[in-house]
Amino acid sequence: MKLYRLLxxxxxxxxxxxxxxxxxxxWELHGDPAYGFNNESGRMQCxxxxxxxxxxxxYSPDMKLSEQ
Known part of the structure; x- marks a missing residue:
């Protein structure tokens, strides 16, 4: 099974x-990082x-992916 997370x-x-x-x-990197401005916080987000x-x-939707 392959798991996916967006940090x-x-x-x-x-x-x-x-x-x-x-x-x-x-965990392994998947794709390029993204970078954008958060208007609410006034900071850049990654x-x-x-x-x-x-x-x-x-797989189950109840899984805590960070604990896998």
């Missing part, structure tokens, strides 16, 4: 740590898709 956050070190943590847990192949599991 988002402010354009700062916390976003880089979020992506690095996912990579250290076996997004990065990640995927992970897992075996022996069946």
């Amino acid at each position: 988002t956050g402010p354009d700062d070190a916390s976003f880089c740590h979020k992506v690095s943590e996912a990579l250290s847990q076996g 997004a990065q898709a990640v995927i992970k192949h897992v075996s022996g599991k069946t």
Whole structure:
């Protein structure tokens, strides 16, 4: 089974740590990162898709993807 997550956050070190943590847990980058301005916060935001192949599991909408 292949899982997909979209990581988002402010354009700062916390976003880089979020992506690095996912990579250290076996997630892989999927596609290019996205970058845009958030009018509400007045800050730039980042997004990065990640995927992970897992075996022996069946997908359920109740899964906590960050715990896979």
